[in-house]
Amino acid sequence: MILVAFTWSELAQQVVTGLRNGGIYASLALALVLIYRSTRVINFAQGELATFTTFVAWSLMNHGLGFWAAFPLVLAIAFLGGAAIERVVIRPVENASALTIVIVTLGLALLLNGLMNVIWGGGEKQFRGPFSTRTIQLGGVAISIQDIGVVAVSVAIVVLLGLFFRFTKLGLALRAAALNPASSRLVGVRVGWMLALGWGLAAVLGAVAGMMIAPIVFLDPNMMQTVLLYAFVAAALGGLDSPVGAVVGGLALGLLITLLGRYVGFVGETLKLPAALLVILLLLLVRPAGLFGRLAVRRV
Amino acid sequence: MPRLVGDFEVRELALVGVYFIAILGLDVLTGFSGQVSLGHGAFMAIGGYTTAILTVDHGVRDLWTIPLAGVIAGIAGLLVGLPALRLSGLYLALVTFGIAVSFPQLLKKFQGFTGGTTGKILNLLKAPFGLHTTPNRWLYYLTWGIALVLLATAWLLTRGRIGRALRAIRDSEIAAASSGVSLAAYKTLAFGISAFYAGVAGSLLALATAYVNPDTFPILLSVYLVVGLVVGGLGSQIWLVAGAAFVYYLQNHADAVARGANGALPFLHLSPTRPGVPSVIFGVVLIGVMLLLPSGAGGLVRRALGLLTRRE
Numbered sequence: 001m002i003l004v005a006f007t008w009s010e011l012a013q014q015v016v017t018g019l020r021n022g023g024i025y026a027s028l029a030l031a032l033v034l035i036y037r038s039t040r041v042i043n044f045a046q047g048e049l050a051t052f053t054t055f056v057a058w059s060l061m062n063h064g065l066g067f068w069a070a071f072p073l074v075l076a077i078a079f080l081g082g083a084a085i086e087r088v089v090i091r092p093v094e095n096a097s098a099l100t101i102v103i104v105t106l107g108l109a110l111l112l113n114g115l116m117n118v119i120w121g122g123g124e125k126q127f128r129g130p131f132s133t134r135t136i137q138l139g140g141v142a143i144s145i146q147d148i149g150v151v152a153v154s155v156a157i158v159v160l161l162g163l164f165f166r167f168t169k170l171g172l173a174l175r176a177a178a179l180n181p182a183s184s185r186l187v188g189v190r191v192g193w194m195l196a197l198g199w200g201l202a203a204v205l206g207a208v209a210g211m212m213i214a215p216i217v218f219l220d221p222n223m224m225q226t227v228l229l230y231a232f233v234a235a236a237l238g239g240l241d242s243p244v245g246a247v248v249g250g251l252a253l254g255l256l257i258t259l260l261g262r263y264v265g266f267v268g269e270t271l272k273l274p275a276a277l278l279v280i281l282l283l284l285l286v287r288p289a290g291l292f293g294r295l296a297v298r299r300v
Numbered sequence: 301m302p303r304l305v306g307d308f309e310v311r312e313l314a315l316v317g318v319y320f321i322a323i324l325g326l327d328v329l330t331g332f333s334g335q336v337s338l339g340h341g342a343f344m345a346i347g348g349y350t351t352a353i354l355t356v357d358h359g360v361r362d363l364w365t366i367p368l369a370g371v372i373a374g375i376a377g378l379l380v381g382l383p384a385l386r387l388s389g390l391y392l393a394l395v396t397f398g399i400a401v402s403f404p405q406l407l408k409k410f411q412g413f414t415g416g417t418t419g420k421i422l423n424l425l426k427a428p429f430g431l432h433t434t435p436n437r438w439l440y441y442l443t444w445g446i447a448l449v450l451l452a453t454a455w456l457l458t459r460g461r462i463g464r465a466l467r468a469i470r471d472s473e474i475a476a477a478s479s480g481v482s483l484a485a486y487k488t489l490a491f492g493i494s495a496f497y498a499g500v501a502g503s504l505l506a507l508a509t510a511y512v513n514p515d516t517f518p519i520l521l522s523v524y525l526v527v528g529l530v531v532g533g534l535g536s537q538i539w540l541v542a543g544a545a546f547v548y549y550l551q552n553h554a555d556a557v558a559r560g561a562n563g564a565l566p567f568l569h570l571s572p573t574r575p576g577v578p579s580v581i582f583g584v585v586l587i588g589v590m591l592l593l594p595s596g597a598g599g600l601v602r603r604a605l606g607l608l609t610r611r612e
Contacts, residue, residue, distance in 0.1 A: 042390055089587055096594035098390075099336060103530045104590045106523060111583025117576025221576075229401060236394045270409050274402035281383060281395055288386045 006263070012141040014262050015255065020147040020216075021230075022254020023154035027209035028224070028231035029238070029246035030158065031202040036240050038178040038198040039090070041101045045108035047228030049085075050206030051221060052112050053078040054214050055120050057207075058127055067130040074211065075204050082203025083196040090199070091192070116221035129215025150212045157208050158247055161201070165243075174198060229273075230257070237280050239293020248291065253280075311436040311508070312548070317443035318504045319544035323528045324447075324454055324537065325497020330526070331535035332458055333490040334470030335384065339396030341522030342403040343495040345514075346373040347502030352420040352512040353413070362425065362507055366446070369503035370496045377495020381488035400522040404514035419513025422506060443504050450497060455537060457493070466490055498525075524551065531589055536598020543597065550585060554578035557585065 028046060035043045053074055060070040089108060093101050131149035135142040165171035176184040177194035185191050210224060217223060234253045238245025256279060261272040284290065305313075326340050347369035354360040354368065380399065384392050407414045414420070425435045433441075457463060465486045468476035477483050506512045524547045532543025550557070558581055593600050 036390070042393070089591070092591050093594055096590075097534075099330070099526075099530055099534070100590055100594045102393075103527055104587055106527065107583045107586030107590065109583070110579050110586065114576040114579030114581075114583060118574060118580060122575050229397075232394050233398065236391055240390060270405050274405050277395075277398040277402055281398070284391060284395065285383055285386050288388070288391065290391075 009140045013143070014258050016141070016143050016147055018255035018258035019251060020150050020254070021258060022234075022251035023151045024209050024213045024227060024250075025230045025234045025254055026247045026250025027154050027157060027205050027212070028227060029234035029250045030161070030243055031205035031209070032231055032235045033238075033240060033243055033246040034198055034202045034205070036235070038174070038195050039094075039101065041098055041105065042232070042240075043202070044102065044105040044228075045085075045112060046105075046202065046206055046231070047224035048109045048112035048116070048221075049078075049082065049203055050210035050227075051219075051224045052116055053081070053203065053207035054127070054210035054219060054223070055116055055221075057211055058120075058125060058214070058219055061128065067128065071130075071211070074207055078203040078207035079200040081200075082206075083200035085203075086196040086199035090195075094195075113221050120221070122221060124218035124220045127211075127214035127219040129212075131215075133215075146215065150216075153208065153212060157205065161205070162243070170197075230254075233277065233280055235290075237283065237290055239290030242290070242292035245290055245292030307434055307436050310434075310440045312552075314436065314440040314443045315505075315508060316541070316545050316548045317440070317447045318501050318508065319525070319528055319548050320541055321443075321447050321450055321504070322498045322501035322525050323532060323540045323544050323547075324450060325494040325501070326525050326529050327494075327532075327535060327537060327540060328454060328458065328466070328497070329490045329494035330529060332463060332466040332470060333487055334466075335487065335490065336389070336393040336526070337396040337491075337494070338393050338522050338526060339380075339399035339403075340494065340498045340525050341517050341519065342399050343373045343377055343498035344502030344505065344521065345403055345407070345517035346376050346495075347499030348506035348512045348517060349407070349414055349420075349502075350499070351503040351506045352415075352422055355422055356420050362423070363428065366500055366503045366507075370500040373499020373502065374492045374496035377498075378488055378492040380495070381491030384491060385484055385487055397522070400519050404517070404519065407514045415513065417513060419511060419516070422510045422512070424510050425507050439504075439508055443508075446500060446504070450500065451538060454497075458537070462486070462489070527586065531586075531593075531596055533596025533598025533600075533602075536596065536601070539596070539598035539601055546589070550582050554581040557581050 028050065031046050031050075032043060035041065035046070056077055057067075057070050057074040060073060061067065065073075085108065089104055090101065093104055129146060129149075131146040133144050133146050135144045165175060173184070173189045174194050174197060176187075177189050177191045178198070181191045184194075206224075209227070213227060214223065230253055231250070234249035235246050236249070237253060238247070238249030253276060257272050257276045260275050264275070287293075322340060322344055326337065329335050329337055350369040350372045351362065351365040354365045355362050360368075380396070384395070387395055408416055411417075425439055458466070465476070465481045468479065468481050469483060469486055473483060502517065505516065509516060528543035528547040529540065530543070531546045532540035555578065558577055561581075595602075
């Protein structure tokens with residue numbers, strides 16, 4: 001455990017980088033939680049779905065659209081695509097065991113990854129983001145505008161989603177359908193469509209995460225695979241059924257990984273992920289349902 | 301069987317056997333005790349590396365390393381099983397998946413011991429006692445011999461006291477505990493047994509490829525084992541052969557499926573070698589199989605037998 005040379009301004013920069021990555025993990029983790037709450041399943045295709053929609057954005061921008069013109073269009077496509085997937089492939093296995101549904105999402109991930117390779121080729125592509133990579137000085141700390149933008153967009157999306165769930169009738173219906181499908185049906189909520197809606201919203205969140213991370217790394221079909229992994233961890237850390245937990249978990253994980261990788265010499269680049277996982281395993285041992293999750297209390 | 305087909309096909313059948321052993325072990329854990337692990341590739345890696353390190357660095361005879369690989373992986377399984385007691389369902393799946401993901405990184409970090417990214421080269425497998433057979437045929441007999449023994453063991457284990465306890469835990473932990481089944485002992489035991497199987501399979505895989513490096517046991521391996529298990533059918537033991545064959549052949553022969561699809565549907569022009577196409581085919585076939593057979597091959601067999609033996 002050797003501590004590397006330390007300055008306060010560098011620490012501040014690492015914190016900003018960590019929060020930026022964390023914001024992206026949080027968006028995808030939130031997408032996972034959204035689907036978990038309604039279907040009790042972890043969606044392995046969430047990452048590939050996000051990359052796929054980012055490729056769609058890339059194609060649109062290659063056809064002369066600006067980023068902010070393509071953005072709503074891509075979100076709409078993602079929403080329809082996500083909902084369509086729920087209708088076509090998830091619906092028929094709805095009553096099968098959770099493991100069967102997980103395997104279907106896995107098949108979906110393979111399929112989407114292959115399709116991206118077929119349609120756009122495997123090479124890395126440059127994705128022009130909406131924010132400049134110029135840095136500004138804030139009290140001796142250099143922060144890039146892109147980092148601020150990514151955090152701002154992630155936060156905005158999360159807040160919007162929170163408002164939607166809290167204050168609209170549709171949001172209430174979605175929560176009801178996830179919590180108690182039978183009773184919701186009795187009061188007239190169309191549970192089947194709510195599930196499709198959930199998948200659509202999750203796909204939108206994924207699309208935002210994809211378009212935010214693509215300018216930072218390069219765009220290629222495997223872009224989101226590590227991010228998805230971090231999102232899994234973030235979701236587990238926060239508690240799989242807690243949206244607030246997903247956001248807090250994502251940010252905490254981003255910080256943890258960045259700081260561990262930078263300041264603990266033994267961890268370095270290679271052991272960043274295992275180290276973060278170890279921390280989370282320890283945390284889960286103390287709180288088996290994550291930070292914000294509720295343990296299911298069963299009646300015998 | 302090996303007399304009927306060429307040397308290369310014999311090798312492929314042997315590799316199906318390797319998958320079968322690993323999936324059979326995973327079935328004890330997932331099918332019987334109901335704990336989902338997405339990290340069994342890591343136990344295979346432990347088995348494979350045990351064999352590699354013992355044969356290459358310590359000159360141990362390759363056959364002796366197989367049970368040792370199983371035991372060491374089994375101990376690792378018991379150790380993982382302990383924290384797993386606190387976690388349930390998807391949290392466990394995610395933690396084990398984390399193990400699968402971290403393990404290659406650990407192999408790279410401790411390169412003095414494991415050979416790092418370059419890995420270790422093993423001696424080619426040779427039949428003992430001067431038997432006149434090709435290495436691949438010997439591998440076939442060895443793998444399926446072990447597979448049959450382990451199948452019988454798994455069958456005996458799961459139909460007796462242990463199997464009953466595990467099933468009780470799967471169906472209701474609370475009810476099992478109140479009937480005097482020790483959750484801690486049996487859940488950890490299930491982890492240990494299944495890791496033992498994975499270790500043996502990993503050891504055989506290392507002997508078959510005569511080479512180990514972190515890519516011999518990729519992250520996807522763990523995922524494929526679960527896919528094989530679900531396609532074969534949870535708890536269906538011998539029918540898991542179908543799952544093993546499914547995973548092996550679809551991974552390695554997706555191009556044949558592409559050609560078949562081109563032949564059957566003339567308007568389709570899939571180029572089997574184009575990057576991405578094998579993955580598309582794997583995905584489509586996997587989704588199709590799951591939609592048609594949500595309870596796997598074993599479920600299909602059970603249903604067919606049920607129809608045949610039903611009394612009017």
